[in-house]
Amino acid sequence: xxxxxxxxxxxxxxxxxxxxxxxxxxxxxxxxxxxxxxxxxxxxxxxxxxxxxxxxxxxxxxxxxxxxxxxxxxxxxxxxxxxxxxxxxxxxxxxxxxxxxxx
Amino acid sequence: xxxxxxxxxxxxxxxxxxxxxxxxxxxxxxxxxxxxxxxxxxxxxxxxxxxxxxxxxxxxxxxxxxxxxxxxxxxxxxxxxxxxxxxxxxxxxxxxxxxxxxxxxxxxxxxxxxxxxxxxxxxxxxxxxxxxxxxxxxxxxxxxxxxxxxxxxxxxxxxxxxxxxxxxxxxxxxxxxxxxxxxxxxxxxxxxxxxxxxxxxxxxxxxxxxxxxxxxxxxxxx
Numbered sequence: 001x002x003x004x005x006x007x008x009x010x011x012x013x014x015x016x017x018x019x020x021x022x023x024x025x026x027x028x029x030x031x032x033x034x035x036x037x038x039x040x041x042x043x044x045x046x047x048x049x050x051x052x053x054x055x056x057x058x059x060x061x062x063x064x065x066x067x068x069x070x071x072x073x074x075x076x077x078x079x080x081x082x083x084x085x086x087x088x089x090x091x092x093x094x095x096x097x098x099x100x101x102x103x
Numbered sequence: 104x105x106x107x108x109x110x111x112x113x114x115x116x117x118x119x120x121x122x123x124x125x126x127x128x129x130x131x132x133x134x135x136x137x138x139x140x141x142x143x144x145x146x147x148x149x150x151x152x153x154x155x156x157x158x159x160x161x162x163x164x165x166x167x168x169x170x171x172x173x174x175x176x177x178x179x180x181x182x183x184x185x186x187x188x189x190x191x192x193x194x195x196x197x198x199x200x201x202x203x204x205x206x207x208x209x210x211x212x213x214x215x216x217x218x219x220x221x222x223x224x225x226x227x228x229x230x231x232x233x234x235x236x237x238x239x240x241x242x243x244x245x246x247x248x249x250x251x252x253x254x255x256x257x258x259x260x261x262x263x264x265x266x267x268x269x270x271x272x273x274x275x276x277x278x279x280x281x282x283x284x285x286x287x288x289x290x291x292x293x294x295x296x297x298x299x300x301x302x303x304x305x306x307x308x309x310x311x312x313x314x315x316x317x318x319x320x321x322x323x324x325x
Contacts, residue, residue, distance in 0.1 A: 007307075041307055042307070058291075059291050064287075067276075069273040069275050070275075070305075070308050070310050071271075071273055072260055072309075072312070073264060073311055074315065075312060075313050075315070
């Protein structure tokens with residue numbers, strides 16, 4: 001499923017460049033630009049701490065400058081449920097990291 | 104520019120009228136377009152027009168003094184709004200804004216009264232619509248007053264997967280909060296609790312209902 005639209009959106013008129021979103025992001029997928037955060041969130045967060053989807057940046061933002069949008073679907077949506085689960089992705093990433101360590 | 108008669112007849116309100124009746128009404132109808140986010144009318148202002156959605160999606164809501172929002176309805180093609188103040192002559196009941204690119208047909212309130220007097224089918228359609236609204240709003244009051252946030256959120260998530268009650272679209276936590284009568288932080292906390300209980304799974308841009316039976320139990324307050 002293509003979820004490129006699903007990156008967090010920033011209202012730059014509200015952003016105060018406090019940087020709390022950078023600290024909150026478990027994937028370290030946020031950079032602070034001149035007018036606000038720039039997001040590069042992965043499809044599935046590789047961080048072990050992030051096991052239930054994200055939106056932590058939205059929750060910590062003190063000025064409500066960040067919003068994450070999402071669709072709500074049943075498990076009959078084949079285009080989503082055939083994707084690896086988060087646990088599968090994390091396992092794959094760990095295996096990849098181990099291979100690189102051994103090389 | 105005159106509205107085509109066949110377009111007006113597509114609206115359920117006017118579907119029972121013959122062509123002569125429609126030709127009488129058409130001169131009173133104007134077409135207006137709105138961009139996403141634009142305000143169509145404001146709560147508390149004098150009622151000027153009755154509106155019919157031809158294309159797009161609008162959102163009616165009320166705001167508290169401290170900025171909390173409660174969504175009353177999302178309305179799509181064929182649905183009217185601002186009927187009640189047109190009937191009782193009072194001010195607009197809610198603020199309405201466009202969610203998507205939206206095209207509306209509007210009729211000034213004084214002309215709408217004349218139309219209802221001359222065409223009983225339109226008056227009947229108004230009665231049916233108002234009755235349906237009373238029923239729907241009664242259900243909403245019951246939910247808001249008697250169910251917990253957890254139950255309300257479960258019902259919302261299930262309705263989304265069934266395509267009922269609310270439009271299928273992308274949601275933010277803020278919008279869900281306005282829909283179910285709570286604040287964004289509670290929605291976030293409850294979604295995390297549902298995920299921890301294995302009822303939903305979250306990926307970027309998606310919430311997947313994985314345990315429907317469990318969520319249905321939550322939705323009944325069980």
